Amino acid sequence: MYNLENALKKYGLVMPSPPAKGGIYEPVKEFGDAFYYLSGCGPVFNGEQRFIGKLGAEFTVEQGQEAARYCILNLLANLKAKITDLDRVKRIVKMLCFVAGTDTFYDQPLVANGGSQLLIDIFGEERGRCSRSAVGMNALPGNIPVEIELLVELER
Numbered sequence: 001m002y003n004l005e006n007a008l009k010k011y012g013l014v015m016p017s018p019p020a021k022g023g024i025y026e027p028v029k030e031f032g033d034a035f036y037y038l039s040g041c042g043p044v045f046n047g048e049q050r051f052i053g054k055l056g057a058e059f060t061v062e063q064g065q066e067a068a069r070y071c072i073l074n075l076l077a078n079l080k081a082k083i084t085d086l087d088r089v090k091r092i093v094k095m096l097c098f099v100a101g102t103d104t105f106y107d108q109p110l111v112a113n114g115g116s117q118l119l120i121d122i123f124g125e126e127r128g129r130c131s132r133s134a135v136g137m138n139a140l141p142g143n144i145p146v147e148i149e150l151l152v153e154l155e156r
Contacts, residue, residue, distance in 0.1 A: 004076075004086040007122040016046045018077045022141060028082040034090070034154045038079055040098070042144040043070035052143050056105030059145050064107075065114025068097060071148035072115045079152065092119050092130040093151040100140040108134040115148050 008015060019041055021027060029037045043051045043066075051067045053059055059067070080086050097112035099105075112134035119128035130150075140147050 002087060002124070004089075004122060011118075011121055013073065013122075015080065016044075016073055016077050018081045019044050019074045020047065027078040034156050035093070036079065036082070036152045036154065038075045038150040038152060040096075040147040040149040041071050041074035041078065042140070042142065042147050043067035044074065045070055049142070049144075051145050053145060054100045054102055054105070054143075055107070055111060055145050056102035061107050061110045064099065064111035064145055065117075067144075067146040068111055068114035068148060069118045071097075071146055072118045072150075075148060075150050083154065088154045089123060089127060090153045090155045091127045092123060093153055095119070095130050095132040096149045097132065097134040098137050098140055098147045099134060100137045100143075100145050105136065108136050111146060112148075 018027065025039055027039050031037060050070065051059065055061070055064045076086060095115060097108070097115060099108040099111045112132060116132060119130065122128065
């Protein structure tokens with residue numbers, strides 16, 4: 001039987017505390033019968049900002065992928081705070097990855113792969129592989145290099 005905590009341990013990952021909100025919004029909002037929209041999260045870990053700067057300047061693609069993984073963990077921490085049991089996740093429906101890079105940085109999809117692969121690793125191919133967009137930005141809040149949001153479907 002699937003257990004998210006065991007999947008995280010398998011990859012040496014720890015679920016962080018939900019990140020502090022950066023404005024007036026809901027981190028997780030239910031819509032429809034079993035769908036949740038998860039507001040964008042950046043690459044902090046338990047309040048510690050680990051990445052400041054842009055891809056193609058301060059960070060490599062591999063570092064961007066690591067930042068994307070932190071974003072995913074924060075999103076899951078927010079979802080867990082809302083629904084308690086992440087084993088209820090039926091599937092990840094869509095991921096939107098914003099990547100702040102230099103004017104000549106064009107590898108946004110490769111950066112997003114860090115988050116996509118983590119979702120597949122911990123939820124499995126069927127539940128974790130989602131549709132996705134990866135877009136370049138001039139700047140993100142707090143000068144972070146990556147921000148990700150998700151749409152998730154839960155078991156009823």
